Amino acid sequence: MNASEDTQDEISRRSFLLSSSGLFSSMWVAAHWPGIAAAAHHADQVSDAAPAHFQFFSAAEGADVEAVSAQIVPSGSTSGAREAHAVFFIDRSLSTYFASMAPGYRLVLADFQGKFHAASPGVASFAAAGSDQQIAFLKTVDRTPFFEMTRTLTVLGMFSSPKYGGNFQGSGWKMMGFADQHAFAPPFGYYDAEYKGFVPYPAEKHA
């Protein structure tokens, strides 16, 4: 079985699902339903502080993945993937509820690192490269399984509940302008606040 082809297949299916806002605009990704409770329990203990070490990644792998995620959602005047601790979410998800994807992810990560070394022989690692160099290289690989998976995991790491280890102190939600609140009351936004009410149509029947 060709792992890379399978991963490619998975990614293309996933990309489709994520792009189809018509129905349920999402994949229903691989489940580790019993893993949830454990993950959430663990999360309760760590959500206010960065984990001290990786569970799944080596330090070098973690640094590269963090650098890629930080180019996917860059830092700036608002939080990016780095400030949201997306890499720690990724690390934990691959060692718990997304564990079934972990072997495939490690394969495509190694492939990514190999490609980078081949393209930039003088640079120690992707993480050690300058930002412009990172962006230029990512443009050559941004349709690969590694990039697609990292993009998905980075987004989940930024916007899933902080109890899963990313979205540090709600920084992803704040960046996006999402209020984590249990209930709301109208008006919800600018345009409905100024709405004057529904005006009925003349009573003629259309064919």
Next chain:
Amino acid sequence: MTARKFKPDEMVDFVVVGSGAAGGVVARELSQGGFSVLVFEQGPRLSAADFEHDELKYFFLNGITNSPKYAPQTFRKLPTETAKQPLGGFLPASYARLVGGSSTHYTANFWRFHEIDFNERSVIGGIPGTAFADWPISYQELEPYYTKVDWEVGVSGLGNASPFDPPRSKPYPMPPLPVKSSGVLLERGARKLGLHPFPAPMAIASQPYRGRSQCIHCGFCMGYGCEARAKSSTLYTMIPEAEATGLCEIRANSFVYHVDTDAQGRTTGVHYFDSNKGSHFQPARAVVLSANGAETTRLLLNSTSNRFPQGLANSSGMVGKHLMFNQGSGVQGLFEHNLNEYKSVQVTRILHDFYDSDPKRGFYGGGGIDARINPQPALWALDSGGDLPRWGAEFKARLEAFPRAMASTGHTTSLPLESNSISIDPTLKDAWGIPAIRVTYKDHPDDLAMAKFLQDRSYEILEAAGAQKIWRNEISENVFGVHLLGTARMGNDPATSVVDKYHRTHDVRNLFLCDGSSFVTSGRGQPTMTIQALAFRAADYIGQFAKRNEI
């Protein structure tokens, strides 16, 4: 009265398989009619307090949906291919697996079908290569039951607001939910173009209703269980009312895997697994399958016997055929001011100007357009098809603009094709050792053309509404569905259909099927309202047959 608890092996009048949109209604109607009813639900029973605002759990970890971990499925596009398990773990036939079924996690769009949905074949003619057909019932026959859904289940809306609305005998019991900015903008753009947007009918309480709370506008409808009990899921409406008769038991965590028949070809009851995978037989005078268009089919095809070698109720060979998912398309727009679309229900304005098929378009199809958003941040961010930016500064700018964004979505027809089906995978089995679902699906070209047509209309509407920027989502062939329709179609001819117009199987006198599988055509998306109207009607007739000893 408290819920009934039947003794092991106790004979019941009706076994109902599935506690969702249809099963909940059937159970309530039959138990209120004085019959003893035992409802089997494979999933757990949860309550409002169990539901959470947790996007990862509900959308990425199968929090309340069927899971490939224990119930894998396979997929292929064409019958000539070998079906494979989709990698990444999503399921091609997806549904909520708990008491209340998919009515627990639906978005609650509750359009009625129009008159044309029932007799379209006669009006516009046949379509070569398809099984396009009329329904054996008309809108007029179903109308009283649509009204029952409005009032008994609880729908908010504004009657006759759309000039394209089918006739209705009674207004909605509750006013529409408060309009959102996306609804205002859709209305603004559409009216400029001479179209007729109107308040969306939603199965969500806009005011306190029959002991339930009104909507608290938390924004977690699509894919979630309602924490306020405002969504009119059968979990909160039909099921407690069925239990209150003292004649109905909901048996959760109980998976029916075989419908049994005797030498006369009548069903005698069902075999099921309890939560410990212990197998039991439950006798019944009659059986109603409301397990959804995928699982009802699997159950029939797996219930083979000497008398029914190709599966139960399948003398026509039509069980599982004509699967329809509906198609869809979308655009996303950015506006000057904040809309904050993550708040409140998903949809507040829709339009039906393009509902009917029009030969001038050059293809068959019709649909409705709505204003909405994928309200939660991760889903919004992951939406990457079409020309949406995917990473870097431009991607982040799109994320930061989230409060100023909305989507407009088209919901469209799927033609019934014999090659699109639910069947039994020849090798794969689930965690109980029961042969698994195989989905075969490829959209008809007209289905994709219609989705594209509505995307263009949505684009024009957002443009007319003053969007600063508009992105198109990708339109692709369906590789999964949450609308599981048409797989045991209703009809007068036993050679080409599975159930008659009263949902009785042509082959087994005391076996009835009532869920999305009964559909003859797909409607234009949003099938649950019609599933429930059919369920009220079916239960009405089934009860009459039982009282007259005609079962």
